[in-house]
Amino acid sequence: MTVKKIWAVDHQCGHQAEHDLSGRPADRRAGFARWLADRECTDCWRADRTDDAEAKAAWRDKQRAAEQAEADEWTRRYGMPPLEGSERAVPWAVRCRHQLLAAAYTALVVEGDTDEADWAEVEEAARTITRAGWWIDQREAEPGDLPELLVAATDDDRPTENPFL
Incomplete structure (x- = not known):
């Protein structure tokens, strides 16, 4: 059976x-x-x-506005430079940068063994990345990987052109 x-x-x-x-x-x-x-x-x-699509859209817009306000305040407080990109990409990237750096601080300093001096170096490296697309691309990165990602992004020895084209 x-x-x-x-x-x-x-x-x-x-x-x-x-x-x-x-x-x-x-x-x-x-x-x-x-x-x-x-x-x-x-x-x-x-x-x-x-049935409640409009209410969900309004809720999502309200959440996004709150996240944006928090990210903008954080950007101002920590002296992060403005990002470069399209009109839609920049606000999104500001939120991504804020979320990634905040999560990385928690993972590396609060819960990890990185001291404040080393974190200051990570923060300085982050300030050099002003392309909005880079921050959007890293939005799903593991917070503990941020230092390595920043080193890779600021490495002057890497090729500037796509070797596959």
């Missing part, structure tokens, strides 16, 4: 739906079906998310 592949699930919202769980290993289907039962059905889930 084979483990069933189509499961009838009574969802939290009160709807029942059949789910094809054949893409899951046989020994994980029952657990996944229980997990599905604790959630809304697909139609209810979509309805909850699409």
Whole structure:
């Protein structure tokens, strides 16, 4: 006898739906079906998310404005230079730079063994990078990698042209 592949699930919202769980290993289907039962059905889930699109956009804009204000204040307080780039890229890059440097400070100084003098060198290297695109490209970097990334970005010996073109 084979483990069933189509499961009838009574969802939290009160709807029942059949789910094809054949893409899951046989020994994980029952657990996944229980997990599905604790959630809304697909139609209810979509309805909850699409009806309030304007409210979500307003919330996102409010969050982004708060992050931008915090990043602008931080930029002013720590004497970071203005960034160069497009009208859309610069505010985004300012937020990315703030988030990365703040996370790196926490990882390296607060939780790590970097002293304030060494951190000052990292901060100075960061001040030399004014291209908005560089900061945007590093937005998902590990905070502890920042010193190495800054060294790579400020290395004058690296080729300035793309060797693959």
